[in-house]
Amino acid sequence: MTKPLSGITILDLTHVLAGPFCSMTLCDLGADVIKVERPGTGDDTRAFPPFANGKSAYFAAINHGKKSIALDLKSEADRAIFARLLARADVILENYRPGVMERMGYGWETLHAEYPRLIYGAVSGFGHTGPEAKRPAYDMVVQARGGVMSITGEKDRDPVRVGASIGDIVAGMFLCQGVLAALMDRERTGKGRKVDVSMLDSQLAILEHAIAITTVTGNPPAPTGARHPSIAPFETFHASDGLFVIAAGNDALFEKLCVALDLPLSDDPRFATNPARVENARLLKRLIEAVTIDRTRSHWIAKLGAAGIPSGPIQNVEQVLRDPQILARNMVVDVLDRNGRPAFKAAGNPIKLSGMADPTVRPAAPDLDGDRGEILRWLEDKG
């Protein structure tokens, strides 16, 4: 059992979410991640709630298994340590505003000249080019500006934020892809590359049908609540004990659904094709709910499941963390404390690879500067 990134060392100057999410994935895939933090406070998220035993569960969930060293990159002594780390690292990650690394003497051009194999991964609000490159951003700024909020929420009400921080997370994921592609490439060429990912660009990259609709019709889509804008039935329905989801994405599934609900609609011209069903989605919802309202969610989910129709519950996060399928996939892991005892729960690694163990526990997140001694000894050993 080996990890694909074993032997790869990541020098991680990022903080908060986008960059640390990227290095968490690289760590799960086997890389050694050395988190370089500013002395005193370290990563902002060390102070983010919620806390257990004085430690941030938020920080622990994203930084487990990494090592920490605190370096003041304005001090000569710490810059000397940083130079030795750079000489040993395969990848450097940073999420400063464009220009900050250059001012510290660590811009891509400088580093690439000195360490040609080093891969340089940067994630920023708006990217390293363009008129607004130096503007600051947070998740919500790019969710709003990038269009996702304009299609999320209820019709004729104000847009809402996506509850998960996809402004950060999707950018961290694209950064991870760029770094992995550069690592693969370097095996063949021996040369590192710079990866420049912007949170705003990343929002655009996930809009899919909304861009297609806008460019063909000229009309940007509006939010549609819990309903898919161009597939029906594909939304929430009331059962006797609450809402659940039915997603019948094509005509064959709609026919199966009509059979399962004993609802003779599939020959009705108002519902015979997906475009017709979308046109008559409100009526269709009422007709389906007239049936589903009489029995419980679990009755319908079991019945539709047996008939091969995609459906399911709307779960809150407490229910998600007890879901048997999710637990069977090791998707809820224990993050240990420094004494090896379970301290927090966090999401597991969604990338299941043959030949790589999928443990149900994770090492502790590092204390600030907690691995300084070990990291310095490692540099000594490397000469």
Add this chain to the structure above:
Amino acid sequence: MTKPLSGITILDLTHVLAGPFCSMTLCDLGADVIKVERPGTGDDTRAFPPFANGKSAYFAAINHGKKSIALDLKSEADRAIFARLLARADVILENYRPGVMERMGYGWETLHAEYPRLIYGAVSGFGHTGPEAKRPAYDMVVQARGGVMSITGEKDRDPVRVGASIGDIVAGMFLCQGVLAALMDRERTGKGRKVDVSMLDSQLAILEHAIAITTVTGNPPAPTGARHPSIAPFETFHASDGLFVIAAGNDALFEKLCVALDLPLSDDPRFATNPARVENARLLKRLIEAVTIDRTRSHWIAKLGAAGIPSGPIQNVEQVLRDPQILARNMVVDVLDRNGRPAFKAAGNPIKLSGMADPTVRPAAPDLDGDRGEILRWLEDKG
């Protein structure tokens, strides 16, 4: 200028969104993607609206630059072609329900024995293991079951779907990461791996603070509309001409905001720390809006931007597609038709790599079976 995945061939049996989104990224990074479609109809999304000149803009946006061959994997002649493709491919991607590939004789164990360098990437609703592995899923089923819907929407109202299909897209992105890590690994080991990604697992992986909050407090978070649940001010505010976003993620930014708005709140104990501001978020919003309501959004976005405070507009997709920063980053590209004329707009590649061109146009999406001749000639040339 070279692409990191040049020379890599992807045999892509996936359809609809999660798998094709993965192979789109691999294609943008330089891989040759051969889309293997079922004869007659091909990928379902060829029939998805909107259409222009009889072609689906939805399909075009996700499949540009790929090649298509239609193969009936139950016919001996087509299975022989498929075997020759397998012998030449670096990666096979599929999104069938677990068991289907095995029944066709193309399960991972079989392929790995015959083609040990081949990487096998699978994306499915619930993954290849666990009690519900064989259940079907669509985007909305996993958005609902995976918890994201439970934290998206307005307080005390029904949950809403995320307008972008993140159930599919995030899974496709994790699959892409797994494939890239396996490609890197294979350069060193010579062996392929299986990558097994589930849409449901992938939803769990992006919940971040919601899992931390639930496991520490025992209480799952509820939707909070357009407001971040644990940072304030970090939400939408009314200007004289509509809503915009302010995201002041720490005390220093809040102080700057108070100065910019001429609103002396930073010494007030109700607003002196982030936890206090979260506690008093509704009052804080009213006090800020009492100032912002007098001037336009663009006034405030310019003023706050100059002061280094993250803020911005809420744009619909039509506005997004005209945003100067987005255009400067080549994030809106023309997808050409078969005659080389711009036919559709689509999102560009968010992974900007040094030494790789970032073109503003993309080749056409393939017609069904449109590259059969070229693919067969390529196989001949390879012997």
